[in-house]
Amino acid sequence: MTSKQTAIGRPRGFDADEALERAVLVFWARGYEGASLDDLTGAMGITRTSMYRAFGNKEDLFRKVLERYTEGPASYFARALREPAARAVATAFLHGAVHASTQPGCPTGCLGVQGSLAAGDTGAQARDILAAWREEGTAHLRRRFAAAVDEGDLPPGADPALLARFLMTVGNGIAVQAAGGAARDDLLLVADMALRTWPPVGSAGR
Amino acid sequence: MTSKQTAIGRPRGFDADEALERAVLVFWARGYEGASLDDLTGAMGITRTSMYRAFGNKEDLFRKVLERYTEGPASYFARALREPAARAVATAFLHGAVHASTQPGCPTGCLGVQGSLAAGDTGAQARDILAAWREEGTAHLRRRFAAAVDEGDLPPGADPALLARFLMTVGNGIAVQAAGGAARDDLLLVADMALRTWPPVGSAGR
DNA sequence: GGCATTCGGTACTGACCGATACCGAAGTTT
DNA sequence: AAACTTCGGTATCGGTCAGTACCGAATGCC
Incomplete structure (x- = not known):
């Protein structure tokens, strides 16, 4: 639904892993409530639309950021x-x-x-x-x-x-x-x- | 300017100390950014106008809350x-x-x-x-x-x-x-x- | 090549944010 | 009682919030 499907349609134009690492730094520095979507997408180098399509919503992104933080x-x-x-x-x-x-x-x-x-x-x-x-x-x-x-x-x-x-x-x-x-x-x-x-x-x- | 002046005009209709103690609990539980003025004034039992006149603004209120917290x-x-x-x-x-x-x-x-x-x-x-x-x-x-x-x-x-x-x-x-x-x-x-x-x-x- | 699907981007939604202008009412001083 | 000051309350300010509808463009499958 979100990503890893059979490659139909236009492929994503950014590296999701790299974007996630950028998001880690924003949540880390500003906290969940203090990190706005503009802060996040600005640092990730993608638009709001791309973020929602790739990661769900802000809370889902935070969960994935926490996973990444745990592994990194x-x-x-x-x-x-x-x-x-x-x-x-x-x-x-x-x-x-x-x-x-x-x-x-x-x-x-x-x-x-x-x-x-x-x-x-x-x-x-x-x-x-x-x-x-x-x-x-x-x-x-x-x-x-x-x-x-x-x-x-x-x-x-x-x-x-x-x-x-x-x-x-x-x-x-x-x-x-x-x-x-x-x-x-x-x-x-x-x-x-x-x-x-x-x-x-x-x-x-x- | 804010309070302790010569008693001219209508006196304040609430206890500022008690209101401050209520504000302590709100900032304590929700954090500075998580505590909205509606949360604060609702718990303090006063209107926004009264809060601004008595305490300045949100940041001033937070400073006074921290003092109160330190003493309490x-x-x-x-x-x-x-x-x-x-x-x-x-x-x-x-x-x-x-x-x-x-x-x-x-x-x-x-x-x-x-x-x-x-x-x-x-x-x-x-x-x-x-x-x-x-x-x-x-x-x-x-x-x-x-x-x-x-x-x-x-x-x-x-x-x-x-x-x-x-x-x-x-x-x-x-x-x-x-x-x-x-x-x-x-x-x-x-x-x-x-x-x-x-x-x-x-x-x-x- | 034609079709289906997803892409990135713009513009917008309703809700909430902190802060303030304005109001009539209430109280103190003279 | 008249003059003056501050009260509490309403209504509103511009700005920002997370989230979304819609767009043309780009790509893979048949």
């Missing part, structure tokens, strides 16, 4: 999960968050945080999508740390849910700090300070 | 700074952030974070105001910890700037988590885990 600027997250040891997972996650949130040439902060945190009616759905995105990330970390407990990589009393939420909280805070202009080096020190809670003590004695 | 829901911050020991300051700050971000009857999260994190042209000024507000908070913490080093309350090698930024980062992360629906008890555990970096080791050996 936020790909450090999936890589962190594949680290062999729990502490390496934590380190790669926080260092990756600092790196991605302070990348030159990209907006500061994290699309998954500042895309839509508090919003009116028009941004409510984007807000919920991002909250679910962050919660999904937390769940990935939790499962990774639960596996680490099973493997003996973490002490038996360690709480995977707490460890996951702690790391995601620090990661979110790093994104807010970066959005406010914090320097990469300062945030790396913050990340290292958070990692001083590692290895976690067992919660059995609580 | 965020007053835990000033109280934390007055704790006698550095560790008590850190604990009161993070626990207060959790409490304020998950207060029943109030929007979740922190106005100073979700009020305007990424925005378009109309919300850019509010975004900068909030970034400065957070940075001011960090500076307060830094000065407090610098004094603690002088008093011998913190080790001589402790880095007040790093400690302040670390705590503000965790506090901001707590606000994002709360905005996403995280439970108060879970966030209290996160705060306590962050406090396990206390007392800070000196950075002299680095």
